[in-house]
Amino acid sequence: MAKYILQRLGYMVVTLYLIATFSFFLMKMLPGSPLRAKEKLSEAQQLIVLEKYGLNDPVPVQYIKYIGDLLQGDLGISFQMKNQAVTDILLNRIPISAQLGLYALLIGTTVGMLLGIAAAIKNNSWVDYSANFVSVIGISIPSFIFAGLLQYYVGVELGLLPIAFWGTWQQAIMPTIALAIFPMAIAARFMRTEMIEVLGSDFIVTARAKGLNETAVLFKHGLRNALIPLVTVMGPMAVSLMTGTLVIEQIFSIPGIGEQFVTSVMTDDFSVIMGTTLFFAFFFVFIILIVDVLYGIIDPRIRLAGGKD
Amino acid sequence: MENILEVKNLHVSFDTHGGEVTAVRGVSFDLKKGETLAIVGESGSGKSVTTRAIARLIPSPPGRIKEGEILFNGKDLAKLKEKQMQQIRGKDISTIFQDPMTSLNPTMKIGKQIMEGLMKHQKMDRSLAKKKAIELLDLVGLPDAKERVDQYPHQFSGGQRQRVVIAIALACNPQILIADEPTTALDVTIQAQILELMKDIQRKTESSIIFITHDLGVVANVADRVAVMYAGKIVEIGTVDEIFYNPKHPYTWGLLGSMPTLDNEEESLVAIPGSPPDMLQPPKGDAFAPRNEYALEIDNELDPPMFKVSDTHYAATWLLHEYAPKVEPPAAVKKRMKGFGNTGASPISKKGDD
Numbered sequence: 309m310a311k312y313i314l315q316r317l318g319y320m321v322v323t324l325y326l327i328a329t330f331s332f333f334l335m336k337m338l339p340g341s342p343l344r345a346k347e348k349l350s351e352a353q354q355l356i357v358l359e360k361y362g363l364n365d366p367v368p369v370q371y372i373k374y375i376g377d378l379l380q381g382d383l384g385i386s387f388q389m390k391n392q393a394v395t396d397i398l399l400n401r402i403p404i405s406a407q408l409g410l411y412a413l414l415i416g417t418t419v420g421m422l423l424g425i426a427a428a429i430k431n432n433s434w435v436d437y438s439a440n441f442v443s444v445i446g447i448s449i450p451s452f453i454f455a456g457l458l459q460y461y462v463g464v465e466l467g468l469l470p471i472a473f474w475g476t477w478q479q480a481i482m483p484t485i486a487l488a489i490f491p492m493a494i495a496a497r498f499m500r501t502e503m504i505e506v507l508g509s510d511f512i513v514t515a516r517a518k519g520l521n522e523t524a525v526l527f528k529h530g531l532r533n534a535l536i537p538l539v540t541v542m543g544p545m546a547v548s549l550m551t552g553t554l555v556i557e558q559i560f561s562i563p564g565i566g567e568q569f570v571t572s573v574m575t576d577d578f579s580v581i582m583g584t585t586l587f588f589a590f591f592f593v594f595i596i597l598i599v600d601v602l603y604g605i606i607d608p609r610i611r612l613a614g615g616k617d
Numbered sequence: 618m619e620n621i622l623e624v625k626n627l628h629v630s631f632d633t634h635g636g637e638v639t640a641v642r643g644v645s646f647d648l649k650k651g652e653t654l655a656i657v658g659e660s661g662s663g664k665s666v667t668t669r670a671i672a673r674l675i676p677s678p679p680g681r682i683k684e685g686e687i688l689f690n691g692k693d694l695a696k697l698k699e700k701q702m703q704q705i706r707g708k709d710i711s712t713i714f715q716d717p718m719t720s721l722n723p724t725m726k727i728g729k730q731i732m733e734g735l736m737k738h739q740k741m742d743r744s745l746a747k748k749k750a751i752e753l754l755d756l757v758g759l760p761d762a763k764e765r766v767d768q769y770p771h772q773f774s775g776g777q778r779q780r781v782v783i784a785i786a787l788a789c790n791p792q793i794l795i796a797d798e799p800t801t802a803l804d805v806t807i808q809a810q811i812l813e814l815m816k817d818i819q820r821k822t823e824s825s826i827i828f829i830t831h832d833l834g835v836v837a838n839v840a841d842r843v844a845v846m847y848a849g850k851i852v853e854i855g856t857v858d859e860i861f862y863n864p865k866h867p868y869t870w871g872l873l874g875s876m877p878t879l880d881n882e883e884e885s886l887v888a889i890p891g892s893p894p895d896m897l898q899p900p901k902g903d904a905f906a907p908r909n910e911y912a913l914e915i916d917n918e919l920d921p922p923m924f925k926v927s928d929t930h931y932a933a934t935w936l937l938h939e940y941a942p943k944v945e946p947p948a949a950v951k952k953r954m955k956g957f958g959n960t961g962a963s964p965i966s967k968k969g970d971d
Contacts, residue, residue: 509719510714510719510720511720511721511722511723513674513714513720514712514720514722514730514782514785515722515733516706517674517706517707517711517712517714517786518706518707518711518733518734518737518785519702519703519704519706519707519708519734519737519738520703520707520733520734520737521700528725528733529722529725532724532725533723533724606724608723609724609769609771
């Protein structure tokens, strides 16, 4: 197992290096420049600024310099935000997005799984139909509609919760709910389908034939076998939730990484775009590793190569 | 010998979108202490449903026990609440299922799967249950039980898994063991070993076995009595000798005739023509009549009652009525019956009967 994980970490480094390279050259192919209000600057002034940031060097030289810095953990400085280091920007913004995403993921998955299990047990009953209804709504209606509805009714009409910003737990409630609905719906769908299938399998009859009660049958024998597909979809979902969701962060004025990313793209803030992209990539590859390790923990048949047990 | 189980007029139905499927239509039999009763019949004849109803393992909905009694030590299982049934299932009545590849939980160590029943019914603690699980694995002939108890099902072969399934079923010394085609999914040499194991265990534990199969060779090998089922009813029941040497029901003739043997290579296999009736609309009269070359007029009108052949032998065919024409079993079956006498019923029994 340890050997496998080390091997995977090695691959991760290679993957990240490739992603860094591709993004770097793609970025260089983009039109536009980080200089705002270009027309107000003279040719000479522009040259001085570009020179200062190393943007006038040939692209391969810039590339080597960037990778060199990257290896030392230096992501460069923002061109737009008063010379702030990119790492600082990321470190300020990521925890907020990650926190919001994690809440939404945990709440969404838990509620979704419970809904799915209930629907599977009471297959083709009103419980099933209601759970289905809820998950169809959750999948088909985008989160910003829920966000807007929550803000209007809960925030404005009832005045129960603050409608924007980030800091207190009250401020976290509405964005978390708005964000949790989609993962909840997905988890409910997957859980229901898988659980129905698992509950129809022979080993469930074996478990019942031992005289176990339904709770034991369901949770000791059913759940674990139904988890694999859920883990598969929830992995990438975790990434997209925790790396910041532009829309929800905008609606609730949450200073997260999603919002920052879009701003940087609009302003050609190369170093921030690169930094954020690399962070996303790292997180993604990391979660995939976690998912693979989880597979083995859940299902002994896919214990990873390299391990003996 | 005393009866440990009496099934009386059992009806089991499934409610489907197409209507009510009457899977079991009035089955009655009893099971004595320490005996092995084989239930044979085509797929869909209701053998599995009957035994699942006894263990109350019919999923409901769609299934339900419509009517009838299942008396186990005088208690009517058909009327028990699920909670009470959980105290009996796995403890007094255990089931061995057909397919060892799917009847074990792939994500749980086999030791734990054996221990579950012990911890529930015999209130053993973890370490004691594990010890007992190892003993059970030894009993069912699995080598290196101590190490293997901590392994997962995918680390075992089909035959080994079936041994594990049997160990699970035996864990609490059940009085009744229901074996639902326990050897069908296994290859022939492993079949013989598993049958041998079951006979051996029965000798040691004196439990009663209900053995479902469609393999008559297996029946001859393991059973004391045989019940032949067709379309949700028992059409003939008797001791193994009575069923094999003196079969009365044309359906039993058909089954015996369609049994392949090693020494009749010049003959083609006899098949029963047609297919079993649709149990959504069970036919009027005798369900077997449309496929029965010996069917009488009355078969299309009235379902035959059980006629007594001897104290232990009953068959549901109008041919046994005093007014019925005398009909002999077909020649192929007669020849087959002679064959049983001198060689045993099948290649399997030759191996197993030592």
